[in-house]
Amino acid sequence: xxxxxxxxxxxxxxxxxxxxxxxxxxxxxxxxxxxxxxxxxxxxxx
Amino acid sequence: xxxxxxxxxxxxxxxxxxxxxxxxxxxxxxxxxxxxxxxxxxxxxxxxxxxxxxxxxxxxxxxxxxxxxxxxxxxxxxxxxxxxxxxxxxxxxxxxxxxxxxxxxxxxxxxxxxxxxxxxxxxxxxxxxxxxxxxxxxxxxxxxxxxxxxxxxxxxxxxxxxxxxxxxxxxxxxxxxxxxxxxxxxxxxxxxxxxxxxxxxxxxxxxxxxxxxxxxxxxxxxxxxxxxxxxxxxxxxxxxxxxxxxxxxxxxxxxxxxxxxxxxxxxxxxxxxxxxxxxxxxxxxxxxxxxxxxxxxxxxxxxxxxxxxxxxxxxxxxxxxxxxxxxxxxxxxxxxxxxxxxxxxxxxxxxxxxxxxxxxxxxxxxxxxxxxxxxxxxxxxxxxxxxxxxxxxxxxxxxxxxxxxxxxxxxxxxxxxxxxxxxxxxxxxxxxxxxxxxxxxxxxxxxxxxxxxxxxxxxxxxxxxxxxxxxxxxxxxxxxxxxxxxxxxxxxxxxxxxxxxxxxxxxxxxxxxxxxxxxxxxxxxxxxxxxxxxxxxxxxxxxxxxxxxxxxxxxxxxxxxxxxxxxxxxxxxxxxxxxxxxxxxxxxxxxxxxxxxxxxxxxxxxxxxxxxxxxxxxxxxxxxxxxxxxxxxxxxxxxxxxxxxxxxxxxxxxxxxxxxxxxxxxxxxxxxxxxxxxxxxxxxxxxxxxxxxxxxxxxxxxxxxxxxxxxxxxxxxxxxxxxxxxxxxxxxxxxxxxxxxxxxxxxxxxxxx
Numbered sequence: 001x002x003x004x005x006x007x008x009x010x011x012x013x014x015x016x017x018x019x020x021x022x023x024x025x026x027x028x029x030x031x032x033x034x035x036x037x038x039x040x041x042x043x044x045x046x
Numbered sequence: 047x048x049x050x051x052x053x054x055x056x057x058x059x060x061x062x063x064x065x066x067x068x069x070x071x072x073x074x075x076x077x078x079x080x081x082x083x084x085x086x087x088x089x090x091x092x093x094x095x096x097x098x099x100x101x102x103x104x105x106x107x108x109x110x111x112x113x114x115x116x117x118x119x120x121x122x123x124x125x126x127x128x129x130x131x132x133x134x135x136x137x138x139x140x141x142x143x144x145x146x147x148x149x150x151x152x153x154x155x156x157x158x159x160x161x162x163x164x165x166x167x168x169x170x171x172x173x174x175x176x177x178x179x180x181x182x183x184x185x186x187x188x189x190x191x192x193x194x195x196x197x198x199x200x201x202x203x204x205x206x207x208x209x210x211x212x213x214x215x216x217x218x219x220x221x222x223x224x225x226x227x228x229x230x231x232x233x234x235x236x237x238x239x240x241x242x243x244x245x246x247x248x249x250x251x252x253x254x255x256x257x258x259x260x261x262x263x264x265x266x267x268x269x270x271x272x273x274x275x276x277x278x279x280x281x282x283x284x285x286x287x288x289x290x291x292x293x294x295x296x297x298x299x300x301x302x303x304x305x306x307x308x309x310x311x312x313x314x315x316x317x318x319x320x321x322x323x324x325x326x327x328x329x330x331x332x333x334x335x336x337x338x339x340x341x342x343x344x345x346x347x348x349x350x351x352x353x354x355x356x357x358x359x360x361x362x363x364x365x366x367x368x369x370x371x372x373x374x375x376x377x378x379x380x381x382x383x384x385x386x387x388x389x390x391x392x393x394x395x396x397x398x399x400x401x402x403x404x405x406x407x408x409x410x411x412x413x414x415x416x417x418x419x420x421x422x423x424x425x426x427x428x429x430x431x432x433x434x435x436x437x438x439x440x441x442x443x444x445x446x447x448x449x450x451x452x453x454x455x456x457x458x459x460x461x462x463x464x465x466x467x468x469x470x471x472x473x474x475x476x477x478x479x480x481x482x483x484x485x486x487x488x489x490x491x492x493x494x495x496x497x498x499x500x501x502x503x504x505x506x507x508x509x510x511x512x513x514x515x516x517x518x519x520x521x522x523x524x525x526x527x528x529x530x531x532x533x534x535x536x537x538x539x540x541x542x543x544x545x546x547x548x549x550x551x552x553x554x555x556x557x558x559x560x561x562x563x564x565x566x567x568x569x570x571x572x573x574x575x576x577x578x579x580x581x582x583x584x585x586x587x588x589x590x591x592x593x594x595x596x597x598x599x600x601x602x603x604x605x606x607x608x609x610x611x612x613x614x615x616x617x618x619x620x621x622x623x624x625x626x627x628x629x630x631x632x633x634x635x636x637x638x639x640x641x642x643x644x645x646x647x648x649x650x651x652x653x654x655x656x657x658x659x660x661x662x663x664x665x666x667x668x669x670x671x672x673x674x675x676x677x678x679x680x681x682x683x684x685x686x687x688x689x690x691x692x693x694x695x696x697x698x699x700x701x702x703x704x705x706x707x708x709x710x711x712x713x714x715x716x717x718x719x720x721x722x723x724x725x726x727x728x729x730x731x732x733x734x735x736x737x738x739x740x741x742x743x744x745x746x747x748x749x750x751x752x753x754x755x756x757x758x759x760x761x762x763x764x765x766x767x768x769x770x771x772x773x774x775x776x777x778x779x780x781x782x783x784x785x786x787x788x789x790x791x792x793x794x795x796x797x798x799x
Contacts, residue, residue: 004190008197012174019170026162036116039093 067306069130071293072146076124080110083123083133085144090119095142102140106131118282146293158274164209165267171205172261176750179257183747188250195247198256206240209263212270228408228453231415235444236262242441253438258445258749265757266453273457273477276464280473280698290343291362291383291689295320295327298371309378316374320365322526328374328381332357335370336552338527339363343688344382344669346494346621348502348596350528352552362669362688367527368551382669383690389645389673390694400679402478403721404456415447422740435742442744446735446752454757455724458764463717470770471701472710479696482680483711484718485661489609490652490674492666493620493630494596496684497606497704500667502532503597514590517541518582521557521566525549529580529594530566554580596626598633605704606634612708614663619648621670648674665707667691682707709770716767724760731756 025031073083087099096114099121103112108131110124121144125131137144178194186194210233217229236259243254294308296319304319312318312328320326322337338350344362353359359372361381378384419440426436460477467474474480494500507515519537522530524547544557544564554567565572565583569591572583580592606616617638620627627641640651652674655662664671664678667687675681675694683695684702692698699706735752738744744752 004193008178008194011177012197012201015170015174019166022166023163026159026166033115033117036096036114039096039116042093043097 065306066130067296068293069133069146071306071308073130079126080124081126081130083125083130083146085121085123085133085137085146086119087114087121087137087142087144088119089142090114090116090121092116098140099137099142102136106136109133158271158278161212161267161271161274164212165264165271168205168209168260168264168267171201171209172257172264175201175257175260179746179750182254191252192247192250195243195254195256198254199244199247202240202243202256202260205260205263206236209267210236212267213263226409226412227405228412230408231412231444231447232262232266232453234416235259235441235447238441239445242437246438253746255441255445255746255749258746258753261750262445262753265753269454269457272461276461276474277476279468280464280475290325292325292327295324312374313377314374318372318374320370320372322365322367322369325364326359326361326372328361328378328383329376330359330372330374332359333371333373335368336550337368337370338366338552340366340528342494342500342668343691346492346668346670348494348498348500348622348626354552367525367549370551386645386669386672386690389649390676390690400478400482402456403481403725404452407452407725411452415444418447418736418740419443425740426742439739439742439744442742442749443736443739445749446739446744447732452725452728454760455728456721458761459717459720459724459767462764462767463713466767466769467697467710467713470706470709470713471699472706473698473700475696479680480714480717481721482661483663483696483714486614486663486680486711488615488617488655488660489663489665489707490617490619490655490678491606492664492668492671492674493618493627494622495667495686496665496671497599497602497618497630497634498596499599499702500686501597502528502594504532504536504592505595506591506593507536510590510592513541514582517564518566518590518592520544521547521555521564521582524557525555527555529592530555532594533566533592596630598630599702599704601703601705603634605708606636608705608708609711610635612711614711619643619651619664619666619674621645621648621668645670645673649677652677663707663711666695682710713767713770720764720767724763727759727763728756731759 030037069083073081076082089095090099093116096116099114100112103109103123108125108127110126112121112123114121121137123131123133125133134144175198178198182191182194213229213232213236216227217233220227220230239255239259243256243259246252247254292309294306295312297305297307297312298317298319299305309327317333318327318330326339332353332355334355336352336354338352339359340350341347341360341363343364344360350366353370358375361376361378361383376382376384422443423436423440426439427433430436457477460480463480464474464477491497515533515536516538518533519535520541521544522533523537524530524544542559544559546558548556550556550567550571553571554565557564557566563585567580569579569581569588572581572586573588574586580594582589582592609616615638616634616636618627618631618634618636618640620630620639620641621643622641624641627639631637631639643651648671652662652664656677656679661679664674664681665683666672666675666681667684669688669690671683672688672690672694675683675691680697681695682697682699683691685692685698685700687695687698697710699710731752735744738748
C-alpha cells in the first residue's frame with residue numbers, strides 16, 4: 001500500500017507528460033506532413 | 047529524376063499561369079513585410095521532389111523560405127517585398143506545374159484539432175483508469191479500491207468535461223430542436239454512469255463505471271475524428287486543383303493606366319483588358335479586338351465561338367486567341383456566375399432532405415434503449431425495493447447498450463471506403479454522400495467535358511494528304527485555339543517550319559513559307575468564296591479540309607455499358623446543340639438524350655425524375671451543371687470541372703477515365719452493405735448482452751470487455767472492403783478485365799492519390 005502512494009502519482013505524471021508531449025507536437029505542426037518528414041531524413045542539408 | 051517529371055502541358059491547356067498581380071492578391075500578409083504564398087504542386091511525390099523544389103528556391107532573391115508539404119502536395123513560399131518573386135517560374139524550371147489556391151479557405155481547421163485533442167485527453171484518461179481498474183477487478187483490498195476509485199474519478203471528471211463536450215453539445219442542440227440523434231443516448235449513458243459511480247465511490251461501494259464511461263468516449267471520439275479527417279482530406283485535395291475562376295481582372299482606366307483589381311472591386315461599366323488564356327470574371331460586351339472564346343464550361347457548347355466588337359461574353363468563358371477589351375455589364379456579385387450560385391441555393395434537393403443512416407438508426411434506437419433502462423429500473427424497484435441497486439442495474443443496461451459499436455459502425459466503414467476511393471483518385475465530400483450514392487437508381491450525364499473530353503479531335507485524318515496534314519500541324523503548333531491544338535500533334539518535322547506566323551483571332555492562322563501564303567482556319571477566310579469548315583489553303587487554293595469531333599472521354603463507352611448492365615438507366619442532359627448531343631448518344635448507345643438545356647431546365651428534369659421516385663446521380667462539369675449537381679440525389683464531377691461545379695459535387699474524380707463513376711457506385715454499395723452488416727452485428731451483440739444486463743449480471747469488467755469486443759468486431763468487418771483495383775465494376779464477371787485496364791491507362795492527372 002505504501003509503495004502505491006508514490007507509484008500511482010508517478011505513473012500519472014508520466015502519462016500526463018506523454019499527453020503533454022503529444023499536445024505540444026500537435027500544436028507545433030509535426031503531424032502536418034508525415035510523408036515529407038519520412039523522406040526528409042534522406043536529404044542532405046546542403 | 048525521371049520518375050518525377052510531370053507533364054507541364056496540363057497547365058497550359060487550362061489557361062495561362064497566374065500573373066504576378068494574381069499571386070500578390072492570393073498571398074497572405076504575415077507581418078514585418080513578410081508574405082506567404084501557398085501553391086498546390088500535384089506533381090510532388092517523393093523525397094527527390096522536395097529536394098528539387100526547395101533547392102530551386104535557394105538562390106531566388108527575396109524568398110525567405112520555401113517549404114514543401116509532401117502529404118498535401120503543397121508548397122508554401124515566404125517572401126519579402128512589394129512584388130512577388132518569380133515563384134511559378136521557379137517551380138516550372140524545376141520541372142513541376144504549380145497553381146495557386148485560396149489561402150483564406152485554407153485556414154487551419156479548428157474542429158479537427160479540437161477533436162484530436164479531445165481524443166488524446168480521453169485516451170490518456172481511459173488508459174490510466176483502465177490500469178487502476180485492472181487491479182480493482184483482480185481483487186484489490188477495500189481501502190486500495192477506494193483510493194483507486196477516487197483517483198479514477200479525478201481523472202474521469204476533467205476528461206468528461208473536455209472530451210465529452212463534443213457529444214454533449216451535439217446532443218443538446220438536437221434535443222432543443224425536439225430531435226434525437228446518436229449523441230443523446232451516448233451523453234445520457236456517460237453522464238449517468240459517471241454520476242452513479244461518483245455516488246458509489248462516496249458511499250464506498252464495490253463497483254464503479256469510470257472506466258466504461260471514459261473508454262466509451264475514447265472509442266466514439268476515434269470514430270468521430272476519423273470521419274472528420276476523411277472529409278478534410280477530400281476537401282484539401284479538391285482545393286488543390288487548379289482554380290478556374292480568376293481572383294481579379296485587369297482594369298483599364300480612362301487615362302490608359304492599367305490596374306489589377308480583385309473580383310469584389312470590379313464594377314459595371316469598367317473597361318477590362320482580357321489577354322488570351324484568361325477567363326472572364328464578369329459578363330460584358332466586347333469593345334475592341336477579335337477573338338475566339340471557349341464556352342464549354344459555361345454553356346456546354348463544345349465548339350469555340352468567335353467574338354468581335356459588340357458581341358456579348360459571359361463570365362467564366364475562356365479567351366483563346368486574341369487580346370480584347372470588354373466593358374463589364376455586371377459586377378462579380380450579379381454576373382451569370384452569381385446567378386448560377388443563386389440557382390444552386392434554390393435547387394438544393396436530395397441532400398438537404400436526406401437523413402444519415404446513423405441518425406435514422408438513433409431515432410429508433412435511443413427511445414428503445416431509454417425505455418429498456420427505465421423498465422429495468424422500475425422492475426427492480428418493484429421486485430426488491432432497493433433503489434440503489436435498481437439504479438445501478440439500469441445504468442449497467444445503459445452502458446452495455448450505449449452505441450459504442452453503433453457509433454463506430456458507420457464512420458469506420460465510410461473512412462475505409464473513402465480511403466479506397468482516394469486510392470482510385472476519387473474524392474468524397476462526406477459520409478452522407480456515400481450513403482446517398484449507394485441509393486441511386488439512375489445516372490444522368492452532362493455531355494461536354496464529362497462524356498467527352500471537351501476538346502476537338504481530327505475525325506478525317508485518313509482522308510487527308512500526309513504532307514498537308516504535317517504542314518497544318520506545323521502551323522497549328524503556333525496557336526492556342528482548340529482546333530489548332532488538335533492538329534499540332536500531326537507535325538512530324540517533315541515540313542519546313544513556317545517563317546512568319548500571324549494569328550487572326552476569330553479567323554485562323556496565317557503563315558509564310560518560301561513566299562507562299564498559307565492559311566489555316568475558317569474556310570470563308572482561307573479560300574475566297576469558300577463555305578463553312580476548317581481548311582488549309584496555299585495562296586487561296588484549298589489543300590485540305592478538316593473535320594473535327596469532340597472525342598469521347600477515356601472508357602466512356604465501357605462505363606456507360608457497365609452502368610446499364612448493372613440496371614441503371616442512363617440519360618444525357620446536354621446544353622450543346624442537338625446534332626452534337628445525339629452523335630455522342632449514338633456512339634454510346636444512349637437513347638434518353640436531351641439537348642439545348644438551360645441550367646434551370648436541367649434542374650427541372652432532375653426534379654421531375656425525383657418526383658417520379660427516381661434517385662438520380664448527376665455527373666457533370668460545367669457552370670451550367672452546377673445547379674443540377676446540387677439538385678440531384680448524389681453528384682460527381684471530374685477534376686477539370688468549373689470551381690462551382692466541383693464545390694457542388696459530392697464526388698470529384700481526378701483520373702481521366704469515366705470508369706470512376708461505376709467504380710464509385712460499386713464502392714458505395716459495398717460500403718452500404720458493410721454498414722448494414724455492422725448494424726446487424728451491433729444489434730446482435732445488444733440482443734445477447736441486454737438480458738444479462740437486465741438480470742443484473744453485468745459488472746464493470748464485463749461491460750468493458752463486451753464494449754471493446756464489439757468495437758473490434760465492427761472495425762475488423764469494415765476492413766473487409768475491397769480496394770477498387772481488384773473490384774468488378776459490373777455484375778458480369780467478364781467485365782473483370784475492365785478494372786486492371788483502368789489501372790494501366792489511368793494516368794495521374796492532378797497527382798496520383
